[in-house]
Amino acid sequence: MRHAVLFALVLFAGCEREDREFRADPVATEADARIAMTSLSPGKGGPERSGANAKAYEENAYHISQGKKFYSWFNCKGCHANGGGGSGPALMDDRWVYGGEFANIVQTIEEGRPNGMPSFRGRIPDEQIRQIAAYVRSMGRYVPKAAAPGRSDDMSPGKDEQRRLPGRPADGGIVPPSAEMPQ
């Protein structure tokens, strides 16, 4: 019985949960900028829409909490408030003007968008952009509950991310509207 438990513990030692990788490999975080803006494409199968390493960020509480910190430090709040939107669009609903997949958000931060969203390429390191993108995804609870942040130690702006209802990509918002309504 005890041997079995020890054996199980040793087995568990093999898998690492909540890994905190402080020193990301710069090559691995090189932006994969080739993200399609539309799901329309000739032939079978759509173009790739999500980044290869999205899960590594979205399912890791450490990365999301770092993203939350940077979201505030880099003044994303100035336009998007706590996700409810201001001069910039809301980030906690299910409407995404430029796509709500992880890779879309990374690209939005890196490249900027018309009508006010600045490009942060070269201003925010790639690793941190991914962390911010993961946090933005957590605002509408498109990330696992166990990884989403709890409340902050300041005035409460509303329900903390981990207690929000999970986002529903099926509502259509997560796909860039351009995919459905070619202009």
Added chain:
Amino acid sequence: MRPRCAFRPSLIWSTGLLLTGCSGPQSSLDPYGPDADTLARLFWNFTGFLTLVWVVTMFALLFALRPRPEPARDPLAHEQNAEHGMVLTVAIATALTVISIAALTVVSYGAQRVLFSDRSPSLSIEVTGHQWWWEVRYEDPRPSQTFATANEIHIPVATPVILKLAASDVIHSFWVPRLAGKLDLIPGRTNELRIQADKPGIYRGQCAEFCGWQHAHMAMLVVAHTQEDFQAWRAAQVSPAKPPADAEQKRGQEIFLKSPCVMCHQIRGTPAAGKVAPDLTHVGSRRTIAAATLPNTRGNLAAWIVDPQGIKPGVHMPLIKLDAGEIQPLAAYLEGLK
């Protein structure tokens, strides 16, 4: 040499330990200020007395274990008169314990009165703890005379200085052992700690409350100057950053301003106005970088920029992408910010 001891046992102890090296850049037994001095004396007095207590107790125990000729006897057979003697001995020992405890409490309280007495400070400085660095803000009624620096607190000698301690994230604790005892920096509160240095010099301190990954590397220096030197330093700090002196530094400034550095750091006199990391306006004048982790040299600046996570894993300073040729000018520019 300042008298270090109040009575004999402590003298013996202190000399004994001093031989093994009581002094050190961060030793509480090597005081350089009146408060730390009071504390060190109190410590030696307690140590002397309590060592005596320990030795007496151990002698009593050793004597209790003395070999004795009498044969084993029935465990329940003991002499009545021996019991009387033991009652008396234990009663006296208990009474002595009570008296010593009361005396030590009074002595401790006396020192506490001295330490927390009011002495009018000439200067007050705001110290804010961040994970894992110290923000130091010199207040002044004239807004133009206020400025911020980091990880290095400059004070004039022989003057009490009040530190207003606050924290922006988690609890830290301000501890410069050669000048004063420690006091916590707690979010939502402001604590006031008085420090005073008797001699010009550099006194190392360190965060003493566990605050996360880089708690071990959250140090700071207190630099005590003569009054004139302090005023000169202050005047220099108030001014905005010097413009680059040569072409390399100029290029370094360009690199700085177009890189992610500006998101967090401020250099007064340039567009860089980040608020979440140490103010770099006069970073070149500081003795250390990375919260007193590395001596401030061009090589260390470069190493810190290239690989902060290698030097302090978990620190909030990110890895940024720079070309090989950009590192030297950037380090040169920062080094030049005297």
Added chain:
Amino acid sequence: MSDVALHPRPNEKKEKELRDTDLAGRALTARLAATWGSDSGLLAALSTVDHKIIGRRYIITAFVFLFLGGIAAAVMRLQLSRPENTLIGPDLYNQLFTMHGTTMMFLFGVPIGEAFAVYLVPLMVGTRNIAFPRLNAFSYYVYVFGGLMIWTAFMLNIGPDTGWFAYTPLSGPEFSPGKRVDFWAQMVTFTEVAALAVAVEIVVTVLKQRAPGMTLDRIPLFVWAVFVNSIVIIFAMPAVMFASTALILDRLLGTHFFNPAEGGDPLLWQHLFWFFGHPEVYIIFLPATGFVSAIIAAFARRPVFGYLPVVLALFATGFLSFGLWVHHMFTTGLPQLGASFFTASSMMIAVPTGIQIFCWIATLWDGRPVFRTPLLFVLGFFFIFVAGGLSGVMLASVPIDTQVHDSYFVVAHFHYVLIGGNVFPLLGAVYYWFPKLTGRMMDERLGKWHFWLAFVAFNLAFFPMHISGLLGMPRRVYTYPGGLGWDTLNLISSVGAVLFFLSFVLFLYNVIASLRGGDAAGNNPWDAGTLEWATASPPHPQNFDRIPFVTHREPLWAERQTLPVVTGLAVERRELLVSSVSEAAPDLLESSPVPTIWPFVAAVATGVTFIATIFTPWAVAWGGPITALLLVAWFWPKSIKDDE
């Protein structure tokens, strides 16, 4: 003194029951063993309610956690053996010291005292099983699940990393993302449930199940110690239970207990935690005073001098331990007057502890000490614990505390009091009671080697920490810069720590070797005076064939020929003698529960509920009713005699 016969009221409905007056000798032993014994097989092993089997499991499990915590410590010391070492990084180091502290305090320090109490108290007070034996089984399983949970989490790299006192806001939702601290908070809840359950059993066993004649002034000092300890547990644990629940509510439900911006306060956590945390230190220390009293009486060859003062000192220690939590918070900027009060109260606790030490030394002084391994460990206890206690007097002083608080001086201090005050007496206790638990003696020569290695290595490891702390080294640093005068001291500490760890390996070897080939012990190898030595080694399931009648504080010394006994208890069902609180006069005959699987099943349900609440608060909603249903099953009337 002659035997006492009980005459229970005859039950008219049934034919006459078989009672111990009808049998004698081997036949009685065998019949009682059949009644009180546990079957073999996995299901029966999980159903047992025998306090000796559960106590033994408790002891072994606590020692397993001691070894795990020790491994964590050894790895930390390797990392600190030289400056700027890169053996392990800060993330793993923080998890290691949190696991070390948490394991040693919650999974070893508290349970080990209770474990020995579970095993020994019923034997020492002369009864057949602990009060509420099913609750006892339940508490053990809850404890094991809590320990397994936190160590499994650590193996999965979701071990807690905020220190064993988990100060907010660092342990709060913003600065400790993920599930790490949630596991820690739930582990605290697990161990509390277990500790509280055992504490209640001990209190009831001591008050209501003492053998007739064991009046209050004949209770063995060990039993007094664990009795006071249990009372301290009952009052201290709810504070941390609230604290850990508030923390997990902050983290998972977005409450603001510790958020200053919304009217909470991070210092609230410290007050709540230390209101438990300081008594906790005495919860670890008090059972050890019981070990010391027992061992000194046996090896000084006389009863402990000053029975009444020692008992009163135990109560005083327990009471005062609730009045000095603030000395952990002297550097938080409290008002000076309040801090001074806690200086006085913290120093005052030296008085009852001093009284006990003086009484023990007086006992040795007047006795005829026999230098066997258990006594050696007690002597080591004096050497180390007195030093630690005196450095504690220094920490009680507000001004001195501002220099040494949270430095390695404090680390040295509390290892002196906790290892000196708990582990050394405990090792002595293992050598002392090992013959009773197993029927075999431990090897004396290895035991002496073990003692000297442990004693020297301990001082080598921890004495230099006093100095490194005074030289400014803060605790909980994963590394330190060279050139601050700490290098050599840390290297010495690391060498000492590794040797100290090896001394435990030697101990483990001695235990295993003695289990296989130790000398047969007999009932009373040390010729000690308390009741547990009147039973067989190891004791039969019923403990005593006939309940002893106690005429003296050291019954086996007073009644050399035969122990007077009480007769008239049933033989074919589990019948206990319940006695009055102060005079221990026979009061009632009551049935003791039979083995059942329900405590185990209820513990599994409780464990699953606790762990599930980490992931969803709804676990309370479905876990609560399920557990409640299982409890109904557990308590369902089984139509035994008492229920009629």
